[in-house]
Each structure stands twice: as C-alpha cells, then as structure tokens.
Amino acid sequence: MGWFKRKRRRDDDLFSDYLRAKRNWTCERCKKYMYHQRHILDASHYVTCENETLRFDEENVRVLCRGCHIFFHKHPYEHTKFMEELLGEQGLQMVIVRGQKFTKRNKAYIKSNCKLIKLKTKYLEEHV
Secondary structure: OOHOOOOOOOOHHHHHHHHHHHHHOOOOOOOOHHHHHHHEEEEEEEOOOOOOOOOOOOEEEEEEEEEHHHHHHHHHHHHEEEHHHHHHHHHHHHHHHHHHOOOOOOOOHHHHHHHHHHHHHHHHOOOO
C-alpha cells in the first residue's frame, strides 16, 4: 500500500476535500455514503498522482472507499474497465494522453492550485 507514503501537500488536502464533497461523500464504485467515515474515503488516481499534470484532474481521480481503492490497486484490469464505464473508452484515452504533457511543480504552481481549488469549493458550496 505504498500510495499512502507520499508526502501530502496543502493542495492535495484541498482537492481531496473538494472532490469528496462534489461527489457527495459517496464511493463511486460500491455507492456507500461515507460522510461520517471520511477518513476511509480516498481520492484515488487512475494515472498516478506522481504525474503532476493529472494530479488534480477530476476525470483522473475517483472517490473510493478504502476497500474499493485497495481492490483496484490489486486488480488493475477491473480499474480500467470501471474507468471506461465512467468516461467511455475515448474519454479514458484522453485522460491518458493529457498525462503525457509535462507540468513542473514549484511553489507558484502549488499556490495557484490552492487558489483554484478554493474557488471551486466556494462555487460548489454556493450552488448545492
């Protein structure tokens, strides 16, 4: 379970909270509502979050309970089928192609990400 060992940044936390709220605190695979168990509701990346270009891409990241998240890490073929059902084959290919673009991470990038995610969160709160 190496994906929990990476260093989390401020923009990671903001994005995870934003996405969980946007997707109604519900696991997208098993449909369990997890608001009161948010510590086991993960933001799961199809293309690794080490890829800075897709780290905050809403199509690349799914909200999954810990059990479903672990299942997909152990069963990558099932993960791909799940993503294709959500995005379509062409949509998933577009995510993969977007991931081939290089994005440099620096303090300015992280700061602008935080600002953007805060704006998205505010918009979500005002329109829900």
